Amino acid sequence: MILRYSRSVTALSTTFPSVHVLARQRYRAQRLDPSFIGSAGRRGILTRMRSTATVIGHFNARRSSFLRPTFAVNEFSPICWYASTTVPLRSLPSIRILFASQGGTAQLFANMLSDALDEKNVPNVTVQSLADDTPENLVTSSLSSSSDSYYLFLTSTSGVGEPPSNGKVFYDWLMSQSNDSFPTDTNSNNRYYALFGLGNSKAHPSHYNVTSKAMDAKLNELKVMTPLMPLALGDDGDCLEDDFDQWQEAIVEQIVSRSTLNGESSTLQDDNSATTNTEDAPHAAEAPTPEPTANSDITVPTESMQCPGAKSGYRRAPIKYPRVLMGPPASSGSNGHAVRRDLLDVAPTFYHERTRAFPVVHNIALNPVASSNGLRELCVSLPAGDDESVQYQAGDHFTVYPRNKDYLVESYLDFVLDDVDPHAAILGNVSSTSTNSKPYPHPIDISLYETLSHAVDLNATPSPSFARFLLDGEDGSMDYKGDIVRHGRTVLDLLLQNSRAGQPKKIALEDLLYQLPPMKARYYSIASSEHTHNRQIYLTYRPVRYVTSRGALREGVATSYLSGLTTGSTVIAAVHANPSFRLPVDPQVSVCMIAGGCGVAPIRAFLEERIQRAPNSNYGPGWLFLGFRDPNDAVYGDMIATALECGALTHAQVMYNNPLGGDGTASSLTVDQQEASRGNVSDAVRRNGAAILAHLQNGGYTYLCGGARTFGVAIENEVHQILQTHGKMSEEEATTYLQRLIHEGRFLEDLSD
């Protein structure tokens, strides 16, 4: 086979039957005409840039075959051709990675799985959310296909044992299916599925991973797909990344070994020549021609050429991530220095569509004698307008887009990345124009500095595979959970640990930007009622700040960002309605609010609302159980007193782990009060068990707010116990009773993980 090359006419052709590549444009052109792909079809994977182009594979519709050539076109070198094999399409599996994710973790894992398959050169891999198409299209479109199909599901459980919002339609559809729903000739022999569930056993023991469990049971029952391996449960209460890493490894191994057995070895072998980077074209030409395989379906080119100067036997490490393209400074002021910009103006698609800039009114410590991580209050004003994005109700959430601290961004620029211009604009990657190569995962046309401060979570623990890469060269095997997750170690920590002769190993920009998790927006429960505050939102938060056992200072990304906001600055955020978390419409209905620490935020909102409406409401019983570390940590005492006075509350009990105060001496409480308030909120709930049972049996609403892992679990257990002790129910009856309350929306949780 010969590829002909002409510098001026730029027409290429090949006698190889599957390939017809015609270039009608000069290579020097910045953009190549789509017809460059010629008769091989538009589905070819073409990377283009400046004077070079690299085709890493394309589909030939005429011969229904998959072609995986890798050849480079370069103005300064002859056309290099190697690694051509064709395999009948019939035998190529399709691999669909389908995710449902509330907070982005399942989506992140889905993309990591796609990368891992890509690394093994597994073709035909797509990643979609379960909301990207109709359920029928997502799952049943391959029922009649003769080639193997793999469905790799990843779904978290959200809310109170519910599917994530982008998985709800699919979930409901799946649950409503029966064997009759599928054509009678459907057989599951060439359709396989595997499911990875994400949940939290510590925070949600009674709803642990219920979504993935239910989906797996249904798929098993329907028998339209064969399980590739048993359901895998990832536990965010333990080490989710480790669970996923093991599942991913097993999945990739299964798919690679099955595909190899089925005769697709040529598309799956480690192909060091595969590149999506035009600047690598000369290197790509240096990769060795693959060995012909014995499979009769595979066509091997009869002739190959190598670029002059190619080093024989040279094997380049596989390039995993497409090269990030950098341009001139993203923005600069008159003095030439980069200007700090609000990303909402320059990269609006990075944010949820209802995101706004909220001006800060005040940001104060609620208790002057509290420690540096005492509760704080942020008040922002609502931007003008009357659409729902600038309105809220007590019970709603406020989603904040935090930024990494400047010192952290600067540390990454100094110690992690090599020779980068922090102010250069990121224009995307070399594959951004290609149809199915890896897209650049962050906003473009913003500077590297802005990317590091807004778009990636620099405080995140790297995934197991990234951690292995960062620790490359260290002796001994990595104890991911014990050494890395438990100590909350970051990319910076691992690179500093792995420094040689005092010089930390530096990594490529691509490795950092593709492998660090994107910055997640953080949910805060709104602590005010719009009826009381004229166009303002209050938040109550606690700065997370601690020193690790290795002596490093750690700050929570979002709370340290909030702590640093000054009056007049703006916070980028969105109001999210939480319609299931509301006070009962009928004021006579009894309410019981149980909260600990920061869980006081939504309670404050409800109290304001009830106080505001007290003159016109004939309230039924109102219970409050609230817990703080010590009296110096307690907040909103005045509001609780007002609520008791006006009938918005009928009973309030504040509990302290240490009623003497943080330093063991100062306390405004009398000795009797100290004794009465010593202990946890669950102690107070237990002491009032009979009254709480009456409240539940009289149709009352119960609200549970605070940390999910310890507080939420402890209170749920206590209520369960009350049902058994005072309600004389069996353990099973108590469980069913509690589930019914949750289902009826009378036992409402606003818990944080």
Ligand SMILES: Cc1cc2nc3c(=O)[nH]c(=O)nc-3n(C[C@H](O)[C@H](O)[C@H](O)COP(=O)(O)O)c2cc1C
């Ligand atoms: C508001 C909220 C509710 C949750 N509810 C449950 C639950 O009912 N059962 C469970 O096993 N895990 C629950 N989780 C834990 C998540 O499933 C877990 O953190 C998962 O990793 C999140 O993945 P995602 O970011 O893809 O949504 C909940 C987490 C949050 C933040």
